[in-house]
Amino acid sequence: MGEYKVFFKKPYRFENEDYKEIDLSGLEDLTTNELISADKQFNASGQMALMNEMTTGYSCILASKVTGKPIEFFEKLPASEGLKVKNVVMSFLNA
Known part of the structure; x- marks a missing residue:
C-alpha cells in the first residue's frame, strides 16, 4: 500500500x-x-468549510486518527509536506 505513504x-x-x-x-x-x-472535531476547532474533506485542517484530523500521532504532528509539518498529506487524504476520500 505504497500509495498511502x-x-x-x-x-x-x-x-x-x-x-x-x-x-x-x-x-x-x-x-x-x-x-x-472528525467532522465534529473540525467544527469544534472553529474551522468552517463547505466541504470539510477539501481542507488541510480536516486532512490533519484524519491523518492523526489513522496514525495515532497527535494532530500537532501534522499541523507542524513544513507546508509542502502537509500538502502531500492533504493530497493523499483527499485522494482517498474522493476515490
Whole structure:
C-alpha cells in the first residue's frame, strides 16, 4: 500500500524523533462514525468549510486518527509536506 505513504524531502523532527515518512494506510480502515467524529472535531476547532474533506485542517484530523500521532504532528509539518498529506487524504476520500 505504497500509495498511502508520504515520504518527506528531509527528516522531520517531532518530539525529539526524526521521521522520513508517514504511513496513512489506516485510511482504508476508517468507519463512517470516525468521519462523523472528525467532522465534529473540525467544527469544534472553529474551522468552517463547505466541504470539510477539501481542507488541510480536516486532512490533519484524519491523518492523526489513522496514525495515532497527535494532530500537532501534522499541523507542524513544513507546508509542502502537509500538502502531500492533504493530497493523499483527499485522494482517498474522493476515490
